[in-house]
Amino acid sequence: MQYLFSVIHDSDALATADEMAAIDVFNDRLQAEGHWVFAAGLGGPDTATVIDNRGEEALFTDGPFVESKEYLVGFWIVEAADLDVALKLAAEGSKACNRKVEVRPVL
Amino acid sequence: MSATDVREAITRAHHEEWARLVAALARRFGDLDTAEEAAAEAFATAVERWPADGVPPNPGAWLTTTANRKAIDRIRRENKRDAKQMEAQVSYGEPPEPLGPIDDERLRLIFTCCHPALAPGTRVALTLRMVGGLTVAEIARAFLVQESAxxxxxxxxxxxxxxxxxxxxxxxxxxxxxxxxxxxxxLFLVFNEGYLATGPDTDPVRHELTAEAIRLTRLVRALLPEDGEVAGLLALMLLTDARRTARVTPSGELVALGEQDRGDWDTALIAEGHRLVRERLATGAAPGRYQVLAAINAVHTSARHVADTDWSQVVALYDQLVRLDPSPIVVLNRAVAIAELDGPEVALAAVDRLADALAGYHAFHATRADLLRRLGRRQASRAAYDRAVELAGNTAETAYLTRRRDQLG
Structure with missing residues (x-):
């Protein structure tokens, strides 16, 4: 079963060198233990463009689909047997990147 | 067999078998929803059939067979065995990990219902439904919310x-x-909601909730007999519940601990609670919060008259509790004991230091009111009682505080 770990933060400042080092250690562990699927950091909400092509022609809108104080700054997708395993990994991930993490099952 | 006997047999089976039934069904079918529905249907069938057919010799086995059949019917009927459910079934149906002495289907069920990924209020509701077997309507009533919600x-x-x-x-x-x-x-939340029921038109003590909390805690104790905090919580509940009848007057007014008729206390519950506390003391293991609270209640329930209370022991236990849990409410309760040991003036100074943290808590104002009254500061005491009455949610407490205020003259 896969889970999405959304990294939530109130700034899109890049991780510090210490945070980056901790994230590398955590990622190595995810890979070594077979949990790793994918991970990435994201550009800030200012860099977002929303596309709505449900109608006749595609509409492009500058900015994120919802403005909020905290937003998605990165994510992991991990493989975990159940939520207990996922929550433990997410707790370590949060510690490593020094940011909040939301866990959701991938259906 | 009379209709009453059958009804009693069904109630007994419900108490004894519900959690086991839901737990076994959840394990077999990999789905709490199916488990809950099938268990409920099995009991509904028992209510229909037992009066006519008689109570089966082994009600638990009868219920298990019936519930399994109901679950299979339901799955077939709804034809919901899609890939996801099959997968879920495989995950729950895996050969169990090596079983420790504490493994029990019901324990799995309890841990699932109290999982930290669920909101605390949801854990309470789910535990009462899945483990306690209360209906959704009963749980809704207990927590004063709409049944649909x-x-x-x-x-x-x-x-x-x-x-x-x-x-x-x-x-x-x-x-x-x-x-x-x-x-x-x-479990403690369920107990407290029963013991200090809130709401303008509710009974001050809702015994169905305290009884349910004690029953479930007994179950957890049977499943985790070595756990000190489980024993401590059970002892705490028993020693608190033992004073239930003495704690509220027939007209529905709270009676403070010092004024209770101790002859009305339930000696069997007290003996059981004391036994548990002694058992924990004998282990020599460092006690947790519930064990210390139980020990405090053991000191109170050991005193035949309030004047016999060993207050220095109570304060020493509160000191221990403050080290484990330095929350303002614990400090407030410690101050109540300090008033008995060192006098109301010392206690009032300690209580006043909590003003910022507990300004919205009725017991803070009630405690201040009582200390001010004992110090002869009538005006200030009256104001504190006013605030306490405003904030109190329990009808018996409101009645008690109002009378105390009006007695100030």
């Missing part, structure tokens, strides 16, 4: 357990203490 809360929780795959198992030894304390917090 409670039903939704439980449905959402079951959906989350399934979709996010909250596991159905006893946590690993490493995680066990934290998870047990989440379970105990749920």
């Amino acid at each position: 409670m039903g939704q809360r439980i449905t959402r929780a079951k959906a989350k357990i399934k979709a996010a795959r909250i596991p159905y198992r006893v946590p690993s030894a490493e995680d066990l203490p934290g998870r047990v304390s989440a379970v105990l917090a749920v």
